[in-house]
Amino acid sequence: MIAQDFNYSTPATIEEALGLISGGEAKLLAGGMSLIPLMKLRLAAPGHVVDLSRVAGLSGISEAGGAIRVGAMMTHYEVESSALVRARCTLLAETAAMIGDVQVRNRGTMGGAVAHADPSADYPAALQALEARVTIAGAAGTRVVSVDEFFVDTFTTGLEPGEIITGIEVPVEPEGTGVSYQKMLQPASGFAIVGVAVRIRKEGGVISFARVGVTGLGSRAYRAAGVEERLAGTAGSASDIANAAAVIADGIDANSDIHASAAYRAQMARVFGARAIQAAVNRAA
Amino acid sequence: MKRQISVTINGRTRTDEVEPRLLLIHYLREVCGLTGPHIGCETSLCGACTVEFNGQAIKSCTMFAVQADGGRVTTIEGLASNGTLHPVQEAFWEEHALQCGFCTPGMIMAAKQLLDRNPAPDDPEIRHGIEGNLCRCTGYQNIVAAVRSAAAKMSA
Ligand SMILES: Cc1cc2nc3c(=O)[nH]c(=O)nc-3n(C[C@H](O)[C@H](O)[C@H](O)COP(=O)(O)OP(=O)(O)OC[C@H]3O[C@@H](n4cnc5c(N)ncnc54)[C@H](O)[C@@H]3O)c2cc1C
Ligand code: FES
Ligand code: FES
Numbered sequence: 001m002i003a004q005d006f007n008y009s010t011p012a013t014i015e016e017a018l019g020l021i022s023g024g025e026a027k028l029l030a031g032g033m034s035l036i037p038l039m040k041l042r043l044a045a046p047g048h049v050v051d052l053s054r055v056a057g058l059s060g061i062s063e064a065g066g067a068i069r070v071g072a073m074m075t076h077y078e079v080e081s082s083a084l085v086r087a088r089c090t091l092l093a094e095t096a097a098m099i100g101d102v103q104v105r106n107r108g109t110m111g112g113a114v115a116h117a118d119p120s121a122d123y124p125a126a127l128q129a130l131e132a133r134v135t136i137a138g139a140a141g142t143r144v145v146s147v148d149e150f151f152v153d154t155f156t157t158g159l160e161p162g163e164i165i166t167g168i169e170v171p172v173e174p175e176g177t178g179v180s181y182q183k184m185l186q187p188a189s190g191f192a193i194v195g196v197a198v199r200i201r202k203e204g205g206v207i208s209f210a211r212v213g214v215t216g217l218g219s220r221a222y223r224a225a226g227v228e229e230r231l232a233g234t235a236g237s238a239s240d241i242a243n244a245a246a247v248i249a250d251g252i253d254a255n256s257d258i259h260a261s262a263a264y265r266a267q268m269a270r271v272f273g274a275r276a277i278q279a280a281v282n283r284a285a
Numbered sequence: 286m287k288r289q290i291s292v293t294i295n296g297r298t299r300t301d302e303v304e305p306r307l308l309l310i311h312y313l314r315e316v317c318g319l320t321g322p323h324i325g326c327e328t329s330l331c332g333a334c335t336v337e338f339n340g341q342a343i344k345s346c347t348m349f350a351v352q353a354d355g356g357r358v359t360t361i362e363g364l365a366s367n368g369t370l371h372p373v374q375e376a377f378w379e380e381h382a383l384q385c386g387f388c389t390p391g392m393i394m395a396a397k398q399l400l401d402r403n404p405a406p407d408d409p410e411i412r413h414g415i416e417g418n419l420c421r422c423t424g425y426q427n428i429v430a431a432v433r434s435a436a437a438k439m440s441a
Contacts, residue, residue, distance in 0.1 A: 002308070003306075005304060005305070005306055006305055006306060008288060008305035029352075032347060032348060032349070032352070033329070036348070036349070037328065037347065040327070040328070049305065051351075051352060100417070101332070101417025101418075102395065102398060102416075102417055103332060103335060103342050103343050103344045103417045104344075106341040106343055107341075107344075188330060189330065
């Protein structure tokens with residue numbers, strides 16, 4: 001039993017859910033894989049919990065206009081096992097499969113993971129590399145923001161009070177793109193000490209497109225633009241990759257905790273970054 | 286404020302009044318008297334509390350009983366049918382996949398989930414499938430052997 005009692009609601013529509021959270025007192029509940037542990041620790045003690053599991057319009061995975069829309073309530077397992085995501089946005093499916101353990105993936109949702117903005121979460125690396133967009137519903141209507149704008153700081157996002165994430169949009173991956181997500185995991189939970197997601201395209205034997213997303217290292221997941229610039233136009237040889245990965249931690253105030261010091265994390269970002277780039281280069285056609 | 290919930294547990298539907306803050310594991314153990322699912326850590330890490338909710342393995346210490354309203358729960362008590370053990374239970378027995386037995390109810394539910402989705406897993410896939418479950422006794426070797434043996438039984 002959790003110490004503090006709370007009211008519990010199960011709205012059926014987004015409008016109803018928005019109405020329930022408009023006062024600012026209520027907390028949204030998705031898979032509960034982050035919120036319930038926080039409530040046990042009394043780090044969160046909402047007086048009102050609004051369960052999104054019965055809200056229509058937050059589920060489903062579909063493709064339209066060159067993008068794949070993943071409903072906010074889609075679980076990590078639903079993303080990892082979706083035939084559409086596996087075929088058309090492999091990086092996202094492979095990242096989902098590496099989150100936590102099967103029980104966590106059966107409950108935890110993409111919307112919840114994005115809203116929680118844990119600096120060690122896996123999805124944000126892939127979403128940065130994919131230049132994904134977050135769809136948000138609020139009293140004033142719907143808005144769409146890039147993940148780069150959305151992830152502000154540790155556990156801090158651009159979500160305003162009273163808003164609900166309805167879905168995440170990722171691009172359909174063009175044929176021939178090589179992708180990889182590599183993480184050094186914290187063995188007890190599976191969270192990333194550092195994790196690097198990479199997308200590579202080649203044209204005429206040289207890298208024509210590179211996207212690199214990094215999680216775990218800084219206060220928020222980021223795109224390593226310096227690495228991308230160094231990769232572009234090279235053949236993607238081992239020395240090209242080492243030269244690019246060398247700058248992955250530049251300008252980042254690296255996290256330090258009981259699992260890894262800042263210097264070690266930065267070094268592991270270079271190591272896992274190089275591995276992810278190499279794997280993506282190998283897969284690029 | 287209590288809420289009425291209706292849950293089908295091991296095939297039988299029951300209705301109870303519960304506080305929203307009651308965790309599913311406490312509902313199962315203290316209200317329903319099903320003490321098969323264990324509480325090892327209560328911090329979502331050990332997997333001893335694993336049960337099936339709507340056909341999926343979940344950690345029942347990280348879900349509120351009210352979230353299960355209208356759903357189906359299967360606990361370790363619900364796996365055997367008419368006195369015949371489920372093939373995963375039988376394999377755990379035959380392969381000596383337990384010592385103290387504390388992790389076993391959760392481990393079996395996780396193994397069942399794996400085999401439901403992947404009837405012929407290799408050893409790395411078995412280890413990946415049970416990574417949410419901790420065992421402090423066996424060293425996992427015989428657990429992996431039992432899951433392998435259950436897979437063979439179930440596809441025979
Ligand atoms: C044992 C364990 C291991 C884990 N390992 C990993 C790991 O290896 N990698 C990893 O990335 N994550 C890991 N996680 C976290 C997991 O991925 C969570 O599922 C995720 O962080 C939160 O998603 P949720 O659906 O459970 O959200 P909840 O816990 O229900 O909610 C989290 C927060 O998001 C808010 N929220 C939820 N949905 C919405 C929405 N639609 N709109 C606006 N706000 C919303 C809630 O109000 C709350 O503040 C682990 C968790 C556990 C328990
Ligand atoms: S008691 Fe639920 S995971 Fe340990
Ligand atoms: S048999 Fe004792 S914890 Fe697994």
